[in-house]
Amino acid sequence: MSKITNKSSQLYWASGIVSICGIIFEVLFGALGSYILGDGVKQYTITISLFLTGMGIGASLSERVVKHLITRFIVIELMIGIIGGISSFAVFGITSIAGEESTAIFLYSIILIVGGLTGLELPILIRKANEIGVEMNKSTARVLFSDYAGGLVGGLLFAFYLRPEFGLVKSAFLVALINILVAFWMIISFRKEIVRRSIYIGAASFALILMIVGVLFGEEIAFSFEQRLYKDPIIFSEETAYQRIVLTKEQGDLRLYLNGQLQFSSSDEHRYHETLVHVPMAASRDRNNVLILGGGDGLAVRELLKYDEVDSITVVDLDPRMVDIARTNHMVVELNQHAFEDKRVQVVNADAFKFMENESERFDVIISDLPDPNNESLNKLYTWEFYSMLRNHLKSDGAMMVQATSPVFATEAYWTISKTIGETGLYTTNMHVDIPSFGNWGFVLATRTKIDSEDLKIRVKTDYLTSAMIPSLTAFGKDEDSTITQDGEKIKLEPNTLIRPNLIEKYENAWQQY
Template sequence: MMTENGITKSNRIYWASGIVSICGIIFEVLFGALGSYILGDGVKQYTLTISLFLTGMGIGSFLSEKVMKKLIQAFIIIEFAVALIGGFSAFLLFGVTAYLGDGSDAIFLYTTILVIGTLTGLELPILIRKANEIGVQINKSTARVLFSDYAGGLIGGLLFIFLFRPQFGLVKSAFLVAIINLLVALWVLCMFRKEIRRLKTYASVGVIIFALLIGGVLFGEEMALSFEQKLYKDPIIYSEESKYQHIILTKEQGDLRLYLDGQLQFSSSDEHRYHETLVHIPMSLTDQRKNILVLGGGDGLVLRELEKYGEIEGITVVDLDPRVVKLAKENRLLRELNENAFENEKVKVLHEDAFDFMEKTESFYDVILVDLPDPNNESLNKLYTLEFYSLLRNHLEPGGMIMAQATSPVFARKVYWTIDRTFEETGLNTENVHLDIPSFGNWGFVLASRGPIDITDVDIDVETRYLSAELVPSLTKFGKDEDGTIENEDGEKVELKSNTLIRPILIDQYEKAWQHY
């Protein structure tokens, strides 16, 4: 029969198991986010993270059979290790990526996931044995510790999504979660201090680790930024971890560049080529241009071009991340580049998923401009599907035009023509346009409409730096190594299929196409 002190200690063990479970889940999703940012393909990285973490937990559970004595000491050592390895994981990953690269970052990340998973797998069996040792029946101790673990898992996931990532970023979050692990270890150390020999040694080690982690919280992010700087050609002048992505601005000798999750969005030296092509070709071909929809475009550069048309009555911008729009409104360099485009009273900005917006909107648009990131993960892929393009068609006015960026027909040839094929599958007519943009290379767009498209009807009647009516027809010409005739290794023509929600073929195509660039 348990004493009152035993009941108190067992309850504290359940609390400890719940807290370390919260930390374990936060580390797991943090590793997935790190993999998505550093290595790309979020679905792949989260799948590998979950698989490796669970495998590690299985290994840890197996190894826990060897730990039958000095259970509290073992638990404290495990938490010290989780705090050190997990705390410095994000910081060191940026360093490995900056200085080693060439696959070293992936090896480091996956090894760290496996190690933290193994340590996490060791925790629960040890706590269950300790609860049983105190006097709790084994079936009750197991059930209660597991309940604390699973309940803590939900809390951990929510904390990462709504608190740690948006408020502290990846590097600082790792250090803060590690401090929680360490504090649990020190709490347990204090609670069972009478059972522990060399108490001062454990306490001293804990204090040293605590000091290291506090140093990481205070200075780790700044040092990691210096590592990250090596990943970019130009000096970083702004860095932010938003709820949705990592935002970076760089500047060198007048060239301002925006990166989202490491992917270049524009270079101020040549972005006018991209945005003039995206905007002015469809605007010149539509029957009327009163109501315009922009999907993406949070940097305001599409708006800058649209505001050259006085007859526009309303522009709706749908961009998921409010932090990008806030940056475009407030950053002096971006405001100069987009010419304070968001101050136009005709502009309405909505921060929501483009697919969700198209499903619920009842509006129709004369021109729809799709300025979204490339389809390199599941969430972006759905914005390049038959279902999404059908929604665009359903909200296009008769005589209206859709213009969508569609990646490079040179570097990602099959991806580009699959996007074109997907548009055609909706019943829309398409025209293909591409041009050279020095910072990107050869880049492609798909122009779509309900009716026939005569590219020779283009009449550019606004001021431009690159585009002219005479130039446009030449942009529809493709070389033999970039046209829509796709052949397999045997020289046989491949019939491209459309990209759908059920069969997202574009993600695999995109990853294979860009892996060497």
């Protein structure tokens, strides 16, 4: 009886451990899709759907597995380990060589395969537990408990430890090592049942060596793949708890990318940041208290510090690591001119939506320098609800400036953002400026009272923007203005809200063409 208890206990522990690995692979695949293909909600939805479908197929196929249960389980663990382990590495390689379409096909296939193999595991373990003498109802309940509990541990482990500490490539190899070690454990524990044991030991040893090599060198090789995704040499890259930060540099041009999206080029970022900052500063009667949402690179802060009358600048950026880099990386520090060292600057690392919900102070100027709305978490920062909170925190004679993507490349998205801000009761003034590294880029100036762009005067030193230029920024061509037509009829744009997040689809559809 003690032998039966010991064997069944090992099976339950194995079930919990492989469940941890399974859920980590599932969320890792979702993170890969989000990073490479964009639209996190869409990619996680596809990942979960495909993974569960694969598990269903695997569970169905498990009906045919009635003999040699433990050796079948070992083979499955080795297959999950090898396929899952090389998944991230291979995705970066395929993306650099064949592009996003091929990457999507490959990644979705991997998800389905690993899901299928995961679906095979549990029925086999349940049958094995029953085979060694445990009642079917008890074996099923205990294996399922181990599986579900392991799922919770795996999800938390990936979110709070593996991804921020090891990144996507190394995490995959590390988790694969656990699958392979479970296979070794089963070989040793059930060695008397395994015919030709040396074959399984050899296969597991090969897989183990392959994963160790992956842990040691896979990330470095994947880095060379990632380099092909960027125009210039990568000089810094880091996976944080919130995003992947990449800096590139070529012939003096420093560029920052977040999750693969260009944030600035040092050669022309002054055009963007001077428009973003100095226009609302000119539109506001007072300029004492300023709020920046985003702006962790410190470049908007640099422009604000040109004003002697500014007493306080609050920067709300979700990722503390981005601000750390802006404070310590000598190239970024040189560009932002030590902006975060000024005593007037206060940094708050928080979600902008939650910050505004809890903040009681009102501001003279609010600057929204947030990433484009390419996923659900960012979309909420472009909703009527969010802009209503910004309006409530804006002083009666203050001004707000919102970066609002490109009116040329994403025309409907730009004017939807403008309409959403206008629906809060604020008066909007639409502007755009040519930025060579980005193209034509749009902004929305919002105030409580109507303003005339002719009256806006720049009173600090700039490298690009002049007072005389400001009215010209409000002129839009026929193919980029608010009269958006389809089949000869004007499209009625609806505001973007939390309940009806229509902006994401407009944004994704527009940028697919570029």
